[in-house]
Amino acid sequence: MLSHPDELKYVKSHEFVSVEGDIATIGITAFAADQLGDVTFVELPKVGSKFKTEQKFGVIESVKSVSDLFMPLAGEITAVNEALNSEPELVNLDPYKGGWMIKLKVENAAEVAGLMSADDYKKFIVD
Amino acid sequence: MTKINNIDDQELHFPYLPNTEAEREEMLKTIGVKTFEELISHIPANVRAKPLEIAEGLSELELSNQLQKLAAKNKPTSQQISFLGGGSYRRFVPAVVPAIISRSEFATAYTPYQPEVSQGSLQAIYEFQTAICLITGMDVANASMYDGPTACAEAAMMAVRLTERKKVFIAASVNPEHRMVTETYANSCAIETVVVKNENGVSCGPGSDLESLLDSDVACFVVQYPNFFGCVEALETLAQSVHAQGALLVVISDPVSLGLLKAPGDLGADIVVGDAQSCGNFLSFGGPSAGYMACRKEFIRQLPGRLAGMTVDNRGQRAFTLTLQTREQHIRRAKATSNICTNQALNALAMLVYLTCMGPQGLRELANISLQRAHYLADKLVQIEGVSLTFAEQPFFNEFALTLPKSATVPEVLNQLKAQGILGGIKLSTHYPQLSNSILIAVTEMNAVEELNTFVEAVEATLSAKAVKKKVLTV
Incomplete structure (x- = not known):
């Protein structure tokens, strides 16, 4: 059973958001990782670069496909998960902890309220 | 359009082209142009293939003869002394x-x-x-x-x-x-x-x-x-x-x-x-x-x-x-x-x-032969009066730019060499107008030392003939 924890927020492009203060940790959901299959490569942005909501911030490749990664929120990148360079499989094994992708200084806190809850997301992926 | 047994002209003329005239029309309409010619109008005329002037209805034998005659007009580099390079080089291809x-x-x-x-x-x-x-x-x-x-x-x-x-x-x-x-x-x-x-x-x-x-x-x-x-x-x-x-x-x-x-x-x-x-x-x-x-x-x-x-x-x-x-x-x-x-x-x-049959050693030897012969040729050519290396201070490999005397015109010299079965090099002014008196000369292992000497003699003769002609004219 794929887990989609209640304490996280979600977007339709299958990224999750974990907010602590003004810092958001972002990665892809267990559902997305499962759909992609074995992840082989994650291309992440540079620390310090700024993004708008829904802007492409990276690329994820699996053995069977390649997809773009999209920003759930606007803000500035404060950290990227360097571990994914050598262990991209962390995205499959532990999407919400070891498999996180970027940390973001959230530009507009009001945007967080507009994200999907775990229940909404679970409904969304069933549809 | 005439139809013979429900096959239109198009299909008879181009039996291997799968598109019918109607389909072509439809595609052109979708693209938004009237004719195929309009679609390719941005391609300069001088780079378009010209139609082959072949009479219709020839037998295979007749066609083959005609094409062989046409092909015989070509003068391949293998039948000439060639110093053409500039990106394409005549080198030996092992069997x-x-x-x-x-x-x-x-x-x-x-x-x-x-x-x-x-x-x-x-x-x-x-x-x-x-x-x-x-x-x-x-x-x-x-x-x-x-x-x-x-x-x-x-x-x-x-x-x-x-x-x-x-x-x-x-x-x-x-x-x-x-x-x-x-x-x-x-x-x-x-x-x-x-x-x-x-x-x-x-x-x-x-x-x-x-x-x-x-x-x-x-x-x-x-x-x-x-x-x-x-x-x-x-x-x-x-x-x-x-x-x-x-x-x-x-x-x-x-x-x-x-x-x-x-x-x-x-x-x-x-x-x-x-x-x-x-x-x-x-x-x-x-x-x-x-x-x-x-x-x-x-x-x-x-x-x-x-x-x-x-x-x-x-x-x-x-x-x-x-x-x-x-x-x-x-x-x-x-x-x-x-x-x-x-x-x-x-x-x-x-x-x-x-590369596999040459090996690192073979490639090195080949490169060295090309370099040595190019330098041999350059050394000989600059001994001709008024001739110099265009970029004399630079190290070069198997190709060099040669400046001819001011009295010489590059196309004329190249044409006179060509008449003697020598492709003397590339006219550099085509792409570099300021190098109006320079030619680009490439040397490979195909240019035996005798060929290099023949070339030097031919260049010298061509230039001195010109010089003499000019002298006579001015007298």
Whole structure:
């Protein structure tokens, strides 16, 4: 059973958001990782670069496909998960902890309220 | 339109073209043009194929005779003394090359998407990539490109993606055809190209434009090594300037020269490209050839084109397969690293077979023969009165620019040589108007020393005949 924890927020492009203060940790959901299959490569942005909501911030490749990664929120990148360079499989094994992708200084806190809850997301992926 | 048994004229005339007139009309309408001619109106008339003037209804025998007569009008370089170079070189192709590449397993192979039935093709590609890495000093090479110029253009586009910058610098000393193709690609992608002037035939040194022009918007600097004039550019110095601005150094190299010259990868190159023609491929009126393309490992995700990798199969045996295919258009569609490249497999294989039978020692010897003979010829030619090397201070490999006396006109001299069965070189003013009195001369192992001496005598005779004529006229 794929887990989609209640304490996280979600977007339709299958990224999750974990907010602590003004810092958001972002990665892809267990559902997305499962759909992609074995992840082989994650291309992440540079620390310090700024993004708008829904802007492409990276690329994820699996053995069977390649997809773009999209920003759930606007803000500035404060950290990227360097571990994914050598262990991209962390995205499959532990999407919400070891498999996180970027940390973001959230530009507009009001945007967080507009994200999907775990229940909404679970409904969304069933549809 | 007349119909005979429900077959229209179109189908009778072009039985192998599957599109009917109605379908053509529909396509033209969808595109929004009236005629096929209108669709291709932007293609300059001088590069369009002219219709073959062949009478209709000839038998195979008659047609074959007519074409043979036509073909006999050609004067191949093999029947002349040739010093033509400038990107295509007449070199010896050992018989083993056509023998191996014409094996049906290679000659009729298709894209090896199914590794289980394509181990031979895949291994050949993998070995080609390995050979390219060895001669260029780079970490990874692709399965090949159309030719040198398109490989150069792809390298510039790759640098744009890697640096996220939109300005491409190209040295004026880069082969003009490489420059033109790169500019064509760049223009369609809103990328600015800047041609950087040379100083004394090379791209760096005192007074060169590069240092002052390079800024933090530049994605890459494209340089040729040895350059179009045959001069050996100082790659290490160039790499320092280019890298200081966070840009990449793209190097174009004739593979044979790398038998002797230090590998671009050891001198700071980030992407190395070139044409495979000089290795195992015939001149063939200018094509087909193959391009090669190699880069540093960290850039592999942005490398366009096919890539073969080595792995182990489910029985633990060594096996080959296409790899990192997510870069390519059959997976990534519009977002692929390139949608206009392919693996020129058979020509690349010719290069592989050639390099394999030459070996590092053979390639080194070949390069050395070319260099020694070119320098022998240059030394002899500059002894003729009024003749000098255009870029005398620069080291050169197998090609050099020669300045003729002011009294001589380049086309006239070349024509007089041609009348004696000598293709004396390339008129440089075609692409470099300021070099109005210079010709570009290439020497390979095909030019025996006797040929070189004949050439020197012919040039001397042509020039002195002219000088005498002029004297008589002025008297």
